[in-house]
Amino acid sequence: MTYSFELPLLALLMITAAGAILVKDLISAVFILGSYSFFMALVWAWLGAVDLGFVEAVVGAGLATVFFLLTLFQTDPEDHRIRRTRPPLAAIVGLPALGLLLLYAADDLPEFGDATSPASIHVSPFYLENSLQDTRTPNVVTSIIMDYRGFDTLIETAVVFTAGIACAALLRRTRT
Amino acid sequence: MIHAHDSLIVRTLGRVLVPLVQLYAIYILFFGQYSPGGGFVAGVMLGTSMIIGILIYGPDSPASALAKRVLHGDGLGLIVFAGVGGLCLIGGGEFLNYASLELPGLELSARRSLGILLTQMGVAIDVAVTAISIVFSLAFFGAEADEEDSHA
Numbered sequence: 001m002t003y004s005f006e007l008p009l010l011a012l013l014m015i016t017a018a019g020a021i022l023v024k025d026l027i028s029a030v031f032i033l034g035s036y037s038f039f040m041a042l043v044w045a046w047l048g049a050v051d052l053g054f055v056e057a058v059v060g061a062g063l064a065t066v067f068f069l070l071t072l073f074q075t076d077p078e079d080h081r082i083r084r085t086r087p088p089l090a091a092i093v094g095l096p097a098l099g100l101l102l103l104y105a106a107d108d109l110p111e112f113g114d115a116t117s118p119a120s121i122h123v124s125p126f127y128l129e130n131s132l133q134d135t136r137t138p139n140v141v142t143s144i145i146m147d148y149r150g151f152d153t154l155i156e157t158a159v160v161f162t163a164g165i166a167c168a169a170l171l172r173r174t175r176t
Numbered sequence: 177m178i179h180a181h182d183s184l185i186v187r188t189l190g191r192v193l194v195p196l197v198q199l200y201a202i203y204i205l206f207f208g209q210y211s212p213g214g215g216f217v218a219g220v221m222l223g224t225s226m227i228i229g230i231l232i233y234g235p236d237s238p239a240s241a242l243a244k245r246v247l248h249g250d251g252l253g254l255i256v257f258a259g260v261g262g263l264c265l266i267g268g269g270e271f272l273n274y275a276s277l278e279l280p281g282l283e284l285s286a287r288r289s290l291g292i293l294l295t296q297m298g299v300a301i302d303v304a305v306t307a308i309s310i311v312f313s314l315a316f317f318g319a320e321a322d323e324e325d326s327h328a
Contacts, residue, residue, distance in 0.1 A: 050212040058220045063307055066227060070314040136289040137209040146214070146292040150272040153295070154257055157302050161254050164306035171313040 006046065013039045027077050030068040037061040051141045178315050180234030190232035194239075197225035205300050209289065215296030219253075219303025226304070227311050235315070243308050250309055253302025260294045 016036035020029045037060025044053035110117030127144055137143035145153050181187060201221035208214030226243040233239040261272040269276025274291025275284045282290070 051214065051217075054212050054217050055220075058217050058224070062224055063220055063227075066224075066231075067310065067314060070311065074314065074317050134285055134288060135292060136285045137292060139209055139211060139214075141212075142209050142214050142292060142296075146295050147274060147288055150261070150274075150295065153299065154261065154272065157254055157257055157299050160306050161251060161302055164250065164309040167310045167313040171317045173317070 009039060009042055009046070013043065025078060026072055027069070030065055030072065033068070034061040034065045037064070051139075178231060178235055180237060181232050186232055190228060194225050194229050197221055197228070201225065201300075205296060206293070208296055209292060215299030216303055218296070219300035220307060222300060223304035223307030226308055230308075230311065230315075235312075246305055247309055247312065249301065249305050251302075251305075253298045253300065253305065256298030256301060257295050260291055260298065264291070 013036065016032050016039060020032040020036060023029045023032060037056055040060065041053040041057040044050070044056055110119075114120070127140055127148060131137060131140045131143045135143045135147050137147070198221075201218045204213035204221060205215060205218035208218065226240075226246065229239045230243055235244070260274070260277075263278070264273050264276050265271055267276035267278040272291075272295075274288040274295075277287045277291055279287055279290070
């Protein structure tokens with residue numbers, strides 16, 4: 001297995017993520033975050049989650065960028081913290097230790113694409129085998145999220161609705 | 177506060193782009209069962225096409241009239257989604273079990289396919305309206321919002 005495509009992709013992901021944090025001009029940070037979303041969409045597509053990559057490209061790079069820009073137009077496009085405060089010693093020591101701990105734990109995860117991992121032998125075969133004759137839906141992802149797990153999606157829709165209501169309640173000036 | 181954009185290039189491009197994005201969103205919505213995509217992405221794209229219209233032509237132009245009218249449909253998508261679930265209850269099955277939708281002449285699998293399509297439309301409406309609503313909330317925060325409120 002060669003990594004000629006994956007390694008530059010992951011490097012670009014990290015560079016754009018760091019750039020979005022470090023850059024002073026917040027409008028540039030917003031656009032760097034948008035490009036980060038495009039790289040993330042490529043990573044999802046590489047992992048086989050094309051639906052998720054689609055959502056990431058449309059929402060992360062399109063809609064979220066518009067929201068961020070509109071917010072910046074209302075506030076201030078520059079980062080006024082002249083000197084960034086030094087992180088405390090606990091963070092400098094603790095966060096890399098936490099990262100090492102996570103890497104150590106990740107060693108026990110099943111191999112990528114492992115057909116005998118618990119995730120791919122529990123319910124996935126049922127969906128893959130029955131989706132087409134049960135629901136006449138060739139795209140198994142759609143049949144899972146809208147039919148087999150429909151209640152989950154209903155609550156997610158309610159969450160999106162709540163977000164819109166909350167924005168309107170907080171931001172729109174009432175006529176008095 | 178958003179004003180109409182002056183540039184001829186931007187305005188002409190918007191005239192081409194907005195219908196194209198809307199057409200593609202409808203395609204994504206109805207082909208979500210056969211290809212990647214579905215209600216959520218279609219809703220975001222529908223909302224984004226109207227947001228492009230608002231950003232280019234300004235909120236008071238005729239091009240944005242549809243977006244303003246759409247704001248009245250806040251919550252409609254959720255009602256469609258939950259309403260399909262309720263119809264399943266009336267049909268004698270569990271909530272959101274589309275196989276018990278009361279439709280004569282359809283097999284069980286066709287009913288479930290139809291249920292998926294209807295609920296996806298609900299999700300698309302909900303997400304599109306929410307996106308436009310958030311843009312209006314953000315864009316007119318602190319502005320003289322009286323004329324906006326009379327519309328929205």
